[in-house]
Amino acid sequence: MGRLIVWVILVGIFLLSGYGLNLIRIAIIDKIANPEIVIWWKVLIGGVLMVGGLSFLGGFIFYRDRKRNKVRPPAWKTK
Template sequence: MGRFFVWVILIGVFVLSGYGLNLIRIAIVDKVANPDVVIWWKVLIGGVLMFGGLSFLGGFVFYRDRKQGKVRPPAWKTK
């Protein structure tokens, strides 16, 4: 049951990130079609959703791989 909730959270974050990218795309198309329209709020909200979603997914994968021992130490720390 726990894995089901993890999948629901991951898919939800992925969908929100995709929606943020779609908001940015729509804002750019609106600006090209009508130069008088204000798009800064769509780009800002879309960027926050996209960056937040991708950061969450990247952190999830990094944490999972580090827990399984698949992450090597950075090159500047090894001698």
């Protein structure tokens, strides 16, 4: 049951990130079609959703891999 909840959360975050990317795409297409409209709020909300969702997914994968000892130390720290 716990894994199902985790999958639902991950898929939900992934869909929000995709929706943010879609908002940016629609805003750019609307600006091309009608140059007089203002698109900054769509781009801002889409960017926040996209970056927030991708950073959450990346953090989740990094935390999971670090817990299983699959993360190497960075190359600039090794001699």
